[in-house]
Amino acid sequence: MREKMTVRAEYTEAKRKKEQLVVEEMIRLYCRKHHGEYDRKTGRMCPACRQLSDYAKLRSEKCPFMEQKTFCSCCRVHCYQPEMREKIRQVMRFSGPRMLLYHPALALWHVACSVREKRKQRERMGKTG
Numbered sequence: 001m002r003e004k005m006t007v008r009a010e011y012t013e014a015k016r017k018k019e020q021l022v023v024e025e026m027i028r029l030y031c032r033k034h035h036g037e038y039d040r041k042t043g044r045m046c047p048a049c050r051q052l053s054d055y056a057k058l059r060s061e062k063c064p065f066m067e068q069k070t071f072c073s074c075c076r077v078h079c080y081q082p083e084m085r086e087k088i089r090q091v092m093r094f095s096g097p098r099m100l101l102y103h104p105a106l107a108l109w110h111v112a113c114s115v116r117e118k119r120k121q122r123e124r125m126g127k128t129g
C-alpha cells in the first residue's frame with residue numbers, strides 16, 4: 001500500500017516536471033518568433049515571457065489536480081488569472097502545432113494526454129448525467 005502510494009507520487013511528480021518543461025518550451029518558441037528581446041545565443045526569453053513561464057510553473061507547482069489531470073491548458077479548473085490565461089492561450093495556439101516540428105516526442109505526449117483527458121471527461125459526464 002505504502003509502496004503503491006510512493007510510485008503514484010513519483011509518477012505525479014514526473015508528470016508535473018514534464019508539463020513544466022513542455023510549457024516552458026512552448027513559451028520559448030513563441031517568444032523566439034514574436035519578441036525581439038529573445039536572446040538566440042542563450043535562449044533567454046524576454047521579461048514578459050519569463051514572467052509568464054514562472055507563473056505557469058508556479059501554477060503547476062500548486063496544482064492539486066495533477067494526479068487526475070493532464071495539462072493546465074485542458075484542465076477544467078482554470079486557476080490562471082484571466083490575463084495570464086489569455087497569454088498562455090495565445091502561446092498554445094501558436095506553439096502547439098509547431099511543437100511537432102521542434103519537439104516531436106513532447107508534442108505527441110501532449111496530444112496523447114489531451115485525448116485521454118477528453119475521453120475521461122466524456123466518461124465522467126456520461127456517468128453523472
Ligand SMILES: [Zn+2]
Pocket residue numbers: 030031032034035038045046047048049050
Ligand atoms: Zn517574449
